[in-house]
Amino acid sequence: MGLGSSVTLNVNYDRATNLYYAGEKVTGWAAVNNSSKTLKFKSICLQFIGEIDYRQSDFYEYYDGVSQPFHGYHVVRNRKSFINIRCPIVHPTENEDLIKLHHGQHSWPFEFRLPQLLPPSSSPTNVSHPCIRYYTRILVNKSWRQRDLMQMYPLIIFPNVNIFPHEIRRQPLPQSCAHRESLHMNVSLQHRAILTSQPLSLHIDLDNPERLRINKFLLKFIQHRVIYTDHHKESLLEKDLLGLLDFSQTHLNQTFHLQLPFAHLSPTFNCKIKRWASLISTSVYYEIKLEAKIDGILDNIDISMPIIIGTESSAEQDDQSADIPISYSDAMTELELPPDYQSAMRKLALE
Structure with missing residues (x-):
């Protein structure tokens, strides 16, 4: 160049x-x-060089010596190398x-x-x-x-995010239920953690005894990126489930598979970056959201579940305490593992 x-x-x-x-x-x-x-x-x-770029709301107060002091918040953009x-x-x-x-x-x-x-x-x-x-x-x-x-x-x-420990845990797979007076839907993921090369498998178990018309089932794959207090939520993929437009059957029991069309996708990860005397928290996490658009009902059914995105699946555990070959002066500290299902659900419930 x-x-x-x-x-x-x-x-x-x-x-x-x-x-x-x-x-x-x-x-x-x-x-x-x-x-x-x-x-x-x-x-x-x-x-x-590695750097973080995020927005932060700062408090300010101004007094000109004559009128009453006034204060407020303004957004500051921070771009810092770590x-x-x-x-x-x-x-x-x-x-x-x-x-x-x-x-x-x-x-x-x-x-x-x-x-x-x-x-x-x-x-x-x-x-x-x-x-x-x-x-x-x-x-x-x-x-x-x-x-x-x-x-x-x-x-x-x-980073190297191994999904193997999440796959062997004997815990219920991520699932969520939604009820209406005449409709019950249970949604579950076939895998709590996947690689980007693996399909996303979603199972729907629906009881619709009064044959309510469901215009469509919309599946969303959502990424959350957080640095300090700057939180960005983005729907990376939205897709109507095939064969379910204007659905009005009494039962549905079916598994759907969806391939994620991303060449590079940040894995689920939480850490704190140490810069000077402060710790700046960063995280990337994902959720699957299924929306059922019911004909004539303003309150549609929305179901959200967390999913972990990894980079490898190996039974061999990496030694995180291994010596780092290049010293970079406390650039990173306090590594955390990807959140388990329960903590991820609590995080989604607070948003």
């Missing part, structure tokens, strides 16, 4: 995708194309203050290992905040009289 008329910076990763998982090694090549005669600089380094790993690429020798880069294409390999515990990138990113994003940045540190050159390249980072 070009920066100015004479210098082009570029970063190429050694894999076809920019998706990496916590604990993995990131390798690639950093390149500088110098179309001028000679470029003088102090150093070239690659930075791995991790910055520097990977030196080129430095001058002991006998030189500056490096001279002659005309032409120059490239150097780089590698660094991601920490074992990182919150997930916000994906999909249909809104700007609250958001967690990662990127690498190539930085050409020029002399003090000249402006440094830099360029950013996005990365998608996911």
